[in-house]
Amino acid sequence: MGEYFIVVLLDDYRMSKIRGTGLEEHIKYMFGGELRLLEVKVPEELKDRILQEFETARVDSRGAITDLPVAFMRELFNQIVEKKSLGPEVVEAVLQKVDEIKKAAEKESEYLPPPEID
Amino acid sequence: MSRFLIQRPLPHGGRLVERVITDKEAAKKMIRGCPSYDIKPTLHFETGVPVRNVYREIMSICYGFFSPVEGSMKQAEVERILKERRLLNEWIFPYPLVFDISEEDYRNLGVGPGDRLVLNLKGKPFAILDIEEVWRIEDPEELAHLTFGTPERNPEVVREPFNKKHPGWVIYRSLQPVVLAGKYTIINEPKLRQPFDRFWFPPRKSREEFERRGWRTVINHQTRNVPHVGHEFLMKCAAFTGDVEPCHGILVNAVIGVKRRGDYPDEAIVEGHEAVNKGGYIKPERHLPSIVLWDMRYGNPLESLLHGIIRQNMGCTHHMFGRDHAAVGEYYDKWATQILWTKGIPSYGFPAPPTDVPYGLDIRPQNMREFAYCPTCKEMAYSETCGHKREKLSGSFLRGMVAEGVQPPSIIMRPEVYKVIVKWWKHFGYPFCNEKYVVNKEKELEVDLEDL
Numbered sequence: 001m002g003e004y005f006i007v008v009l010l011d012d013y014r015m016s017k018i019r020g021t022g023l024e025e026h027i028k029y030m031f032g033g034e035l036r037l038l039e040v041k042v043p044e045e046l047k048d049r050i051l052q053e054f055e056t057a058r059v060d061s062r063g064a065i066t067d068l069p070v071a072f073m074r075e076l077f078n079q080i081v082e083k084k085s086l087g088p089e090v091v092e093a094v095l096q097k098v099d100e101i102k103k104a105a106e107k108e109s110e111y112l113p114p115p116e117i118d
Numbered sequence: 119m120s121r122f123l124i125q126r127p128l129p130h131g132g133r134l135v136e137r138v139i140t141d142k143e144a145a146k147k148m149i150r151g152c153p154s155y156d157i158k159p160t161l162h163f164e165t166g167v168p169v170r171n172v173y174r175e176i177m178s179i180c181y182g183f184f185s186p187v188e189g190s191m192k193q194a195e196v197e198r199i200l201k202e203r204r205l206l207n208e209w210i211f212p213y214p215l216v217f218d219i220s221e222e223d224y225r226n227l228g229v230g231p232g233d234r235l236v237l238n239l240k241g242k243p244f245a246i247l248d249i250e251e252v253w254r255i256e257d258p259e260e261l262a263h264l265t266f267g268t269p270e271r272n273p274e275v276v277r278e279p280f281n282k283k284h285p286g287w288v289i290y291r292s293l294q295p296v297v298l299a300g301k302y303t304i305i306n307e308p309k310l311r312q313p314f315d316r317f318w319f320p321p322r323k324s325r326e327e328f329e330r331r332g333w334r335t336v337i338n339h340q341t342r343n344v345p346h347v348g349h350e351f352l353m354k355c356a357a358f359t360g361d362v363e364p365c366h367g368i369l370v371n372a373v374i375g376v377k378r379r380g381d382y383p384d385e386a387i388v389e390g391h392e393a394v395n396k397g398g399y400i401k402p403e404r405h406l407p408s409i410v411l412w413d414m415r416y417g418n419p420l421e422s423l424l425h426g427i428i429r430q431n432m433g434c435t436h437h438m439f440g441r442d443h444a445a446v447g448e449y450y451d452k453w454a455t456q457i458l459w460t461k462g463i464p465s466y467g468f469p470a471p472p473t474d475v476p477y478g479l480d481i482r483p484q485n486m487r488e489f490a491y492c493p494t495c496k497e498m499a500y501s502e503t504c505g506h507k508r509e510k511l512s513g514s515f516l517r518g519m520v521a522e523g524v525q526p527p528s529i530i531m532r533p534e535v536y537k538v539i540v541k542w543w544k545h546f547g548y549p550f551c552n553e554k555y556v557v558n559k560e561k562e563l564e565v566d567l568e569d570l
Contacts (some may be wrong), residue, residue, distance in 0.1 A: 034527030
């Protein structure tokens with residue numbers, strides 16, 4: 001049985017949300033420490049459900065599940081903060097909202113809110 | 119003068135094709151009494167989505183990007199291209215280029231060889247086609263296969279049979295049956311829309327610009343993407359080639375044409391490259407972003423041949439080629455372009471590289487591998503020199519980051535470039551091309567025309 005994962009990127013805003021949750025010690029770094037990320041573990045059965053629910057999703061050569069809707073990724077981060085965890089229960093909680101996420105994902109092909117930057 | 123100095127090459131075919139009438143009175147006389155036809159986009163043979171607009175080919179031909187091609191090709195010329203990748207005048211060329219219309223339109227027009235047809239664009243006279251021959255595409259699917267090749271016929275580089283998932287194959291498969299062959303002439307010069315107008319350097323203008331800047335040697339960077347730092351390093355390091363000194367200039371030439379969902383908008387691509395020099399990462403005195411109008415055929419080695427022709431016509435001395443050049447999917451060997459430019463591909467008519475065959479090209483290939491971030495070197499490192507484990511920059515990884523609204527770190531995307539993406543994201547309500555963008559773009563095109 002394989003172990004998969006989903007990469008959750010952390011910008012300054014997301015860093016502020018996980019401060020004090022105990023998740024800081026799980027932060028991984030790329031590009032000389034300039035990119036911070038968390039990896040959420042996904043067991044085989046949940047990976048299959050994700051691929052079944054979201055047709056754009058795929059598994060890359062590292063075992064990372066990619067090309068998920070933005071709505072999925074945003075909810076995943078919300079659940080990480082709420083559950084203070086990177087375990088499968090986070091993905092299970094996201095999948096409980098699958099209909100809501102799919103509805104949002106449909107609209108994603110028409111509009112995505114741009115970030116506010118200086 | 120050192121014998122090692124490289125001079126700017128002549129255009130492909132020996133002279134620049136320029137078929138643009140700027141005298142409106144003369145143009146009016148030329149079209150008096152002629153039948154006219156409204157240019158229509160080529161629609162996907164199954165879905166009806168626009169996949170090509172022949173106006174882009176007319177622009178690129180008449181302004182000399184495709185020299186020595188002068189118009190819509192005759193049947194014998196197309197057959198020779200498919201067999202040997204050569205025009206009837208011997209010069210090498212990769213693709214059939216035709217003006218195709220439906221049987222119904224042909225019947226309604228009632229034109230034939232010797233007639234002059236006025237081509238309207240956006241409701242205004244745009245160009246003329248002096249018809250020399252009318253011929254038919256009997257089997258567009260066969261034409262599409264012959265254009266790109268098959269694993270059996272082109273075993274050196276073709277890995278998978280082409281099909282409807284390949285956008286270039288779809289263009290040829292979707293052509294209308296009647297071809298009107300003959301020379302094009304633009305009779306009403308279009309105005310490029312913003313922001314494309316400031317990136318419009320057709321071959322005569324680009325050659326004059328190189329001269330003005332004192333650029334004897336110029337290396338081209340082909341793009342259809344917003345630049346990340348890997349691209350920037352590719353440009354900077356490839357430019358170290360040249361002759362007795364690095365290339366004087368880097369020409370970024372963005373292919374602007376019909377878009378696919380998920381691509382970055384053309385506006386963000388050209389301004390993103392401009393942001394690289396505005397930010398000083400490559401100083402503007404050495405860097406010139408520009409455009410060419412063309413609906414990409416994604417033909418990897420064949421596309422690279424067209425790129426070599428376009429950039430030699432623009433006055434470049436060198437052209438960088440990377441992995442999966444102008445490719446989509448896994449139809450071709452990922453190094454097919456570099457194979458063409460180093461060894462040739464006999465099954466496409468090149469027993470030697472295109473620079474080493476008669477009536478070939480003079481532009482010099484610079485075949486590059488990849489740049490990635492090396493945490494040990496703490497810098498962007500070249501795959502063939504760095505001995506450490508590197509962190510790859512992938513376009514899809516970056517796109518995922520952008521879509522989530524996470525600003526990529528400056529080590530992988532310059533903040534100035536990201537700001538351009540967000541600027542156009544706000545404008546279109548979406549960071550990438552979606553269906554709305556694709557449909558609107560093909561309605562608005564990149565040009566406007568005045569009354570003649």
